[in-house]
Amino acid sequence: MSNYSDILYLTVAMVVFSILTINTARSFQFTADTLVRADLEYRATAIAQDEIDQIRWETDENKLDPEHDDYLFDSYPQNQAITYGNENEYSETFKVNGKSTLIENTSSMKRYKVTITTTSNSIDPKVEVSLEFIKSYMQE
């Protein structure tokens, strides 16, 4: 009878050990996933900042007016393939989307809120970064 109890003890010990190892492995997997996501977010933010840096110097107000034919974001979303490395050996594709909203329209000023959203589908769930920028134009 003691043989059976030994087997029972061993089985319980193995089950407990398995649960612990699975939980530990899951915890490390989660940490690795977080680190990869942080890396992707870092690069996605840089791309969104690039877009906003370009828009800061946009002198043509029509480009930010959603009602106008020259609206800049009509051609968005765009896929941007970013290459890195000595010989551009690494590549990553981000989807860049943008929109502009007129938030103030007075006799002296027009203000637009520009939102740039960068998405990476390299990981599930996808990584998404949104940056907002307010651009003002003086009315003559």
Added chain:
Amino acid sequence: MNVGIVTSFIVAGLMILSIMAFNHSIYTSSAETTITTINQNNLDNLTEIISNDMNRIGYKTGSSDNFNHIYSQDVEFQGDIYDNDSHAVTTVRWYLDTSDSVSTTTNSNDVYLKRTGPTSDGSISTLKYPVTHFELKYFAGDGTETTNTINVKSIQVEVVMESGEYHTTRSDGKKQYHRTVWKRTFVPNNLNF
């Protein structure tokens, strides 16, 4: 031969092997996590300084030509880099010194990216950052690449950084280093007025 003892030894052996494999896996994951975090922090520190410097190119110089030279791995420019130091306009140089390999790490790919200019303590000195790749591109107002210092309106900076120490060794003996990259295009205010 006692069958029970032999069975016990086999089971115990399998348990010990699985515990050792698990221990190795935990050790590797832990090392990878630590190395990745250190590498990301290093890149974050570096990009913060690059961003500060690039955005201040031409600040308070009163000049239309703020670059001393522009090359793909070497740039020298002028600007008031810090507001609260004793220096007014100073010269800052960022360059990849490919002749100066990092000797304190096991990674054979890293070399020093050097910054000569004012530092937060008020002195002018050279700071060194281990990177594996650093590249600059200069663009004119129409978006085309330029080599003329007068025409530069935006600068693209690319940095690739690998960890100094490896986290795993592949079956073919190659050491695996954590790699992280960063690429940004700066449009400094003072180059665009």
